[in-house]
Amino acid sequence: MEQHYKLFRVRELADGDQEFINVLAQTFLEEVPVDAARLKEAVENNNHLATYQTAHKMKPTIDMFELGVLDTLIEVQDWGKFEKKEIDILPKLAIVLSAVEQAANEIRSDFNL
Template identity: 30%
Template sequence: MPDKLYNLSQLQELAGGSDDFVNSMVETFLEYTPGQLDDMIKSYECGDLDQLGAIAHKIKPNIDLFAITNIYHQIRLVEEHGKNNINSPELESSLQEVSKVLQEVFKQLEQR
C-alpha cells in the first residue's frame, strides 16, 4: 500500500481555511463509512445487488471528497453492476479492492 491513500485538499478548500471543520468531516467519515462498507459487503454476500448498488451510489461522493483515487473506478463499477444486477467476477474483485483500500484509509485517518 502506498503511504497515503487519501487527499484532504478538496475538503480543505471547501472548509475555507477551517481546520476544525476538516477534523469534524474526518470524524463523520470515520463514524459512518465503516458501517456503510459493512452493509455493502453484507448486501453482496446475500445477493442483494440492488442494495449494494444503492450503498455504492451513496458512498461514492464521499470517496471522491476524500480523493481516494485508488478506488475511483472500482466504486463506480460496484454501483453500476449492483444497479444492473450483474454478478460478475469484476464486481467481486472491485468490491474487495474498495474494502481493502477503505479499511486502510480508516487506519490512516485515525492516525493522522
C-alpha cells in the first residue's frame, strides 16, 4: 500500500526523539484536518482572503509530512491571494483534501491515535 505521508523531515527535525515525533503526529491530526475543512469552506464561499490565509498556514505542515501536494496547495493559496476568479480551483482543492484525509487516516493507524 502506498503511503501518503513521509517522516523523513519529521525524523530529521526530531533528531531521533520518538516522543517528539509522536507529538508532531498528534499535532498534525489536531490541526490539519480542521484547516482542510476551513479551506474547503473558504473556497466554496469564494472567500479569497480566508482561502489564502488557511492554505498559507497549512503549507509548513504539508511540506514537513511530505504529502506530495505542496505545489497544488500553493495553487489554491494563490487563487485566494490573487483572487483568480476565472480559474476553477475546485479540482486542485479536491487533490489537497484527499491527500490530507489519506495521510490523517494513515497517521492515526500508524501511531495508534
